[in-house]
Amino acid sequence: MAEIDYSKRSFNYYPTNAIVYATCVDGRWSKPVVTNDFNFSVHCFGGVFHYAPSCFEGLKAYRGADGRVRLFRPDENAKRMASSAQYLDMPYPNMEMFLDLCIMCVQENWDCIPSFESGASLYLRPVLFGINPQLGIKSANDVMFCVMASGVGTYSGAKSLVPGSAVISRNYDRAATYGSGGYKLGANYAQSLHAYNLAHKMGYRELLFLDSATHSHIEEFGSSNFFGIKHGCYVTPNSPSVLPSITNKSLRKLAEEMGLKVERRTIFIDELETFEEVNSCGTAVVITPISRIDDKVTLESGTITREYKYADVCGPISEKLYHRMVNIQKGVEEDPYGWCMFVNDPK
Ligand SMILES: *Cc1c(COP(=O)(O)O)cnc(C)c1O
Numbered sequence: 001m002a003e004i005d006y007s008k009r010s011f012n013y014y015p016t017n018a019i020v021y022a023t024c025v026d027g028r029w030s031k032p033v034v035t036n037d038f039n040f041s042v043h044c045f046g047g048v049f050h051y052a053p054s055c056f057e058g059l060k061a062y063r064g065a066d067g068r069v070r071l072f073r074p075d076e077n078a079k080r081m082a083s084s085a086q087y088l089d090m091p092y093p094n095m096e097m098f099l100d101l102c103i104m105c106v107q108e109n110w111d112c113i114p115s116f117e118s119g120a121s122l123y124l125r126p127v128l129f130g131i132n133p134q135l136g137i138k139s140a141n142d143v144m145f146c147v148m149a150s151g152v153g154t155y156s157g158a159k160s161l162v163p164g165s166a167v168i169s170r171n172y173d174r175a176a177t178y179g180s181g182g183y184k185l186g187a188n189y190a191q192s193l194h195a196y197n198l199a200h201k202m203g204y205r206e207l208l209f210l211d212s213a214t215h216s217h218i219e220e221f222g223s224s225n226f227f228g229i230k231h232g233c234y235v236t237p238n239s240p241s242v243l244p245s246i247t248n249k250s251l252r253k254l255a256e257e258m259g260l261k262v263e264r265r266t267i268f269i270d271e272l273e274t275f276e277e278v279n280s281c282g283t284a285v286v287i288t289p290i291s292r293i294d295d296k297v298t299l300e301s302g303t304i305t306r307e308y309k310y311a312d313v314c315g316p317i318s319e320k321l322y323h324r325m326v327n328i329q330k331g332v333e334e335d336p337y338g339w340c341m342f343v344n345d346p347k
Contacts, residue, residue: 236267
C-alpha cells in the first residue's frame with residue numbers, strides 16, 4: 001500500500017476497513033458486529049430521522065513514539081455519552097461496552113492508524129441514535145451504538161497551531177440557557193450549521209457564541225471551547241450550556257501543573273480586550289490560536305465592528321500547553337495522570 005500523505009488530509013472522512021456496532025432492542029444489547037458494509041439499514045420511521053434522538057463522541061487513537069497505540073481519556077467520552085443519552089432519555093452503552101467497541105474499532109482499522117512521524121491520528125466517532133419506528137413524540141426505546149473511524153490530518157491542513165479569525169455570533173445562538181448545550185447532541189450542530197456557513201462566507205474560521213439569555217458573555221465556539229490567558233491565569237467560561245470539553249478539562253490540569261491559576265467563570269465580552277492569548281480547544285486540533293475576534297454590533301446608527309486583536313502566531317503559554325498535551329497523547333512524555341489507554345496490536 002502506498003504511503004498516505006497525512007499532511008494533505010484535513011479533518012474529514014477517509015475510508016477505513018470496518019465499523020463496529022451493537023443495537024439495543026427491548027432493553028437488551030446485541031453482541032457487537034464488525035462489518036465492512038458502511039450502510040446501515042434503519043427503519044424509515046426510526047426516531048433519528050424525525051426528532052433527532054442522536055448523540056455522538058469524538059476521540060483519537062495515537063500511535064506513540066514507542067509504536068504503541070493509545071486512546072486519550074476514552075472513559076471521559078463514555079461518561080459524556082451516557083450523560084447525553086440520559087438527557088435524551090434513551091438507552092446507552094455502559095463504560096465497559098463503550099470502551100470495548102472503541103478498542104475493537106481501532107483493532108479492525110489497525111493499518112489505518114497513521115504513523116507517529118506523520119503527526120496524524122485515527123479519529124474515532126462513536127454515535128448513538130434511536131432506531132425504533134415511531135411517529136408519536138417519544139424518546140427512543142431502541143438504539144444503535146456504532147463506532148466508526150477516519151484517518152484524519154488536522155482541521156487546518158499540514159500545520160498545527162495555525163491562527164484563525166473568529167466572529168461573534170450576534171444573530172444566532174447555539175444553545176438555550178436551560179437547553180441542550182451541555183450535551184453532545186447532533187441537534188446542537190443542526191442548530192449552528194447555518195450560522196457557521198454565514199461566518200465562513202464572511203471569511204472567518206470560527207464562530208464564537210454568546211450566552212443566549214443576555215448576549216453579554218462568552219460561551220464557546222461552534223465545536224470547541226474557549227480559553228484565554230492573561231496575567232498567568234487560564235480563564236475559561238463556566239456555563240451549563242457550554243459543552244464540557246475533555247481537551248479543556250485536560251488543559252486546565254496541565255495549566256495548573258505549569259503554575260498557572262485556573263479560573264472558570266463568566267467572561268464578559270469586554271474582557272476579550274484584556275487577554276494576552278485566546279484559543280479554541282477540542283479533540284480535533286487540541287488548540288487553535290485565535291488571532292482576532294470581530295464583534296459586529298448593531299446600533300441605531302448602523303452596524304459597527306469592534307475588533308479584538310491578538311498575535312498572528314500562537315502565544316507562548318498556549319504553545320507550551322499544546323506541546324505538553326500532545327506529548328502525553330503520543331507517549332513522548334510520561335503520562336502522570338494515567339490519561340492514555342493502550343490498545344493491543346490485534347495480530
Ligand atoms: C465536542 C465539542 C467540544 C470539544 O470537546 P472535546 O471533548 O475537547 O473534544 C467543544 N464544543 C462542542 C460544542 C463540542 O461538540
